[in-house]
Structure formats: structure tokens, C-alpha cells
Amino acid sequence: MSEIKVAVIGLGYVGLPLAVEFGKKYSTIGFDINVQRVNELNNAIDHTLEVDEEGLKESLVEFCPELVAKGKGLKCTSSADDLSDANFFIVTVPTPTDKYNRPVLTPLYKASETVGKVLKKGDIVVYESTVYPGVTEDECVPVLEKVSGLKFNEDFFCGYSPERINPGDKEHTVTKILKVTSGSTPEVGRKVDDVYRSVITAGTHLAPSMKVAEAAKVIENSQRDINIAFVNELSKIFGLLEIDTLEVLEAAGTKWNFLPFRPGLVGGHCIGVDPFYLAQKAQEVGYNPEIILSGRRLNDGMGKYVADQVVKRMIANDLKVKDSRVLMLGITFKENCPDIRNTRAIDIIGELEEFGVKVDTYDPWADNGEVRAEFGIELVDKPVVNGYDAVVLAVAHKEFLESDVDGYKSSDSSVVFDVKGILPKEKITARL
Numbered sequence: 001m002s003e004i005k006v007a008v009i010g011l012g013y014v015g016l017p018l019a020v021e022f023g024k025k026y027s028t029i030g031f032d033i034n035v036q037r038v039n040e041l042n043n044a045i046d047h048t049l050e051v052d053e054e055g056l057k058e059s060l061v062e063f064c065p066e067l068v069a070k071g072k073g074l075k076c077t078s079s080a081d082d083l084s085d086a087n088f089f090i091v092t093v094p095t096p097t098d099k100y101n102r103p104v105l106t107p108l109y110k111a112s113e114t115v116g117k118v119l120k121k122g123d124i125v126v127y128e129s130t131v132y133p134g135v136t137e138d139e140c141v142p143v144l145e146k147v148s149g150l151k152f153n154e155d156f157f158c159g160y161s162p163e164r165i166n167p168g169d170k171e172h173t174v175t176k177i178l179k180v181t182s183g184s185t186p187e188v189g190r191k192v193d194d195v196y197r198s199v200i201t202a203g204t205h206l207a208p209s210m211k212v213a214e215a216a217k218v219i220e221n222s223q224r225d226i227n228i229a230f231v232n233e234l235s236k237i238f239g240l241l242e243i244d245t246l247e248v249l250e251a252a253g254t255k256w257n258f259l260p261f262r263p264g265l266v267g268g269h270c271i272g273v274d275p276f277y278l279a280q281k282a283q284e285v286g287y288n289p290e291i292i293l294s295g296r297r298l299n300d301g302m303g304k305y306v307a308d309q310v311v312k313r314m315i316a317n318d319l320k321v322k323d324s325r326v327l328m329l330g331i332t333f334k335e336n337c338p339d340i341r342n343t344r345a346i347d348i349i350g351e352l353e354e355f356g357v358k359v360d361t362y363d364p365w366a367d368n369g370e371v372r373a374e375f376g377i378e379l380v381d382k383p384v385v386n387g388y389d390a391v392v393l394a395v396a397h398k399e400f401l402e403s404d405v406d407g408y409k410s411s412d413s414s415v416v417f418d419v420k421g422i423l424p425k426e427k428i429t430a431r432l
Contacts, residue, residue: 303347330395
């Protein structure tokens with residue numbers, strides 16, 4: 001492969017930052033089936049807020065003709081025909097789970113079909129989507145072969161380089177996070193590693209096989225999930241013992257090797273999903289992953305636990321629960337980020353509504369249209385002053401750090417439950 005021409009398939013939280021960086025170095029096509037998304041990006045607008053306007057303009061061919069003259073620059077498109085000149089394809093489509101927590105590989109299959117239609121001899125296809133070990137070779141390669149008519153590891157080659165994007169994190173951006181790479185042959189692995197190393201300033205780690213790289217990714221988030229499940233369980237225990245969990249963690253954290261995990265809701269596109277991919281593969285080969293699934297069950301139940309705790313404290317304060325008004329501060333899956341994928345804040349809302357509570361949800365970062373389409377609820381433009389029997393701080397947006405929760409309480413008996421443990425202790429009724 002002489003001149004590298006990159007195509008990034010999927011321009012979401014993972015694909016866009018990567019495409020922008022490759023566009024500074026190579027001729028790059030960014031492909032997405034969402035026409036509106038593509039049009040916005042070509043006008044230097046990213047609603048995910050992963051790349052700002054200036055950053056987009058530094059890479060887009062529409063704003064940097066000098067890049068085009070050098071054979072570089074990013075062009076975003078929704079036309080698969082524009083992929084035909086590329087020879088280094090990077091697939092960054094979502095890998096969700098269904099309502100039964102089973103892996104959904106449909107986006108990967110469709111992306112592989114799209115690439116297969118333009119695949120040529122000598123091309124390399126690298127997958128970044130989180131999968132269980134073996135998906136690239138066992139699931140994606142057969143689609144590429146069938147659609148292209150080419151033979152794997154003779155006519156075309158593959159690689160796997162797991163994404164490590166942390167949505168909303170402006171410090172650990174794509175180029176500053178060490179990248180794991182791999183290839184379907186040792187030679188291709190070195191080529192894949194060279195291409196990534198040319199844009200990833202933090203460096204790369206070349207794994208010995210694609211399966212090793214796939215497994216490494218899926219256990220990264222499974223490990224975090226299990227550790228968070230442990231402190232969530234501690235929070236439940238210490239709640240019964242009337243001990244402040246965060247004070248316990250602060251004391252334990254004085255030991256040099258104590259891991260600083262905190263209790264909370266576990267959502268998003270990685271930690272709340274990836275363990276199910278590993279569990280699925282484990283079960284296929286006859287092993288029941290007890291710790292992984294136990295951690296998932298515990299973390300997925302935290303929304304209900306929070307709602308139950310809020311209601312108990314309302315009852316203890318002689319507040320009527322049915323038809324009461326509760327304010328939810330935050331619905332995104334994490335702070336200072338508009339991403340609502342797999343947010344577990346919605347579990348708190350649903351459980352409170354089961355008690356007959358009227359919930360107002362306020363989130364200055366979330367898009368109301370997306371929230372309406374995904375969950376069927378309307379965000380409020382602003383909370384009602386002195387209007388709520390309880391306030392639940394579910395997401396640690398910077399705006400909430402600066403707000404006065406006392407101003408939302410309808411009386412001194414109103415409950416304030418701090419899921420994130422960020423408010424002054426004297427301002428709250430309880431926290432995880």
C-alpha cells in the first residue's frame with residue numbers, strides 16, 4: 001500500500017474525532033448514513049460537542065483548500081460511492097444490545113456490506129467498534145468476502161483497534177490516549193500500527209492478534225463495571241448502617257493502592273454495554289460468567305434503588321408521595337456531555353412515576369428532541385423556584401455545581417438526594 005487514503009465509517013462520538021485527526025495527515029472520507037449529521041459537519045457543526053467549530057475547520061476540505069493541494073483533508077459524505085478511492089477503512093459504528101441485553105451486530109454487518117461494495121485488492125479494513133473476541137474474523141470478514149468477491153488475507157486484510165473515546169473529556173482526547181492496534185497478519189498488524197502511530201501522539205501498542213485486541217477492549221470496561229458495582233453494593237450496606245459512604249471511601253483512599261471508585265449510575269455506550277458482549281461469548285463456549293453478570297445486575301438496579309431511597313425519605317419527612325413534584329437534575333449518562341445513550345437516569349424517573357410522582361427533568365446539555373424521541377419525556381426549560389417536594393441530582397453538570405438547590409425546595413421538609421456526591425453535605429438529605 002503506497003499512498004494512504006482513509007475512510008471512516010460512522011461519524012459519531014468515536015468516528016468524528018478520529019476522522020478529523022486523519023484528515024490533517026491524509027486524504028480522508030468521513031461516511032455516515034445520517035444526511036443531516038453530514039450536512040452539519042460540513043458546516044463545521046458537531047452536536048456531540050466532541051470537536052469544536054475551529055477544530056473541524058482545521059481538517060475539512062471546505063475550509064482548508066491548502067490541505068487538498070497537499071492531498072490531505074476531510075470530506076464528510078452520506079454517499080457510499082465516495083468511498084471507492086479509499087484503501088484504509090476504519091469502521092466505528094455503534095454496537096448496542098437489545099432489550100434482552102444480547103449483542104446487536106446489525107450496524108457492523110451493514111457497515112461491512114458498505115465497505116465490501118468498494119473493497120479492492122490490497123485494501124485494509126480496521127474495526128474499532130466494541131465486540132467480543134472473534135467478531136472481526138468470524139462475523140465481519142465473511143460479509144466483506146461475500147459482498148466484494150475477494151478472499152481474506154489474500155486480496156484484502158483486516159485489523160482491530162479498539163476505540164477509547166471518553167465522551168465529554170477534553171483532556172483525554174483521541175490523540176492523547178494510547179491506541180491498541182492489531183492486524184490479520186503480522187505484516188498487516190505493523191502497517192495498521194504505523195498508520196495509527198502517525199496521528200496518535202500518545203503512541204500505540206501492537207497486540208499479537210485481533211482477538212487479543214478485541215478481548216482487551218471488552219475487559220477494560222468490564223473491569224470498571226465490576227469495581228463500580230462493588231462500591232454501589234458498599235453504598236447500600238453503609239446506608240443500612242447509617243454510615244456516609246464517601247467518608248468511608250475517603251478514609252480508605254489514604255492507602256496507596258486503594259482504587260478510587262465511587263458509587264453511582266452506570267450507563268453510556270461502553271461500561272453499561274460491553275460486559276454483555278463478553279458474557280455472550282463466554283456463554284457460547286459453555287461458561288457462565290458469574291461476577292460479570294452479577295455486577296451488571298447490581299449496577300442496572302441502582303436507578304430503582306435511588307428512587308426507593310428518595311420515596312422513603314419523603315415518607316419519613318411526612319411528605320405525600322402520590323402527586324408530589326420531584327425535580328431530576330440531569331438525564332445524560334455523564335456530566336458535561338449531551339450523550340443520552342443508555343443513560344440510567346431514566347430508571348430513576350420511571351420508578352418515581354410508578355409511585356405516582358410528577359417528575360420535572362432539567363438538563364441544559366441534553367437535546368430535548370433526542371430525549372423526547374428516545375424516552376417520550378419533555379425536558380423543562382428551567383426548574384420551578386420553590387416548586388419541588390424532592391430534588392434528585394443525577395448528573396454532575398458544571399451548571400448544577402453552581403446552582404442553589406435550596407431554591408428548588410418547596411419547604412424545609414423537601415428531600416435532596418445527591419447521586420453524584422458533589423453537593424455540600426449540609427445542603428442534602430442523603431447521597432449514595
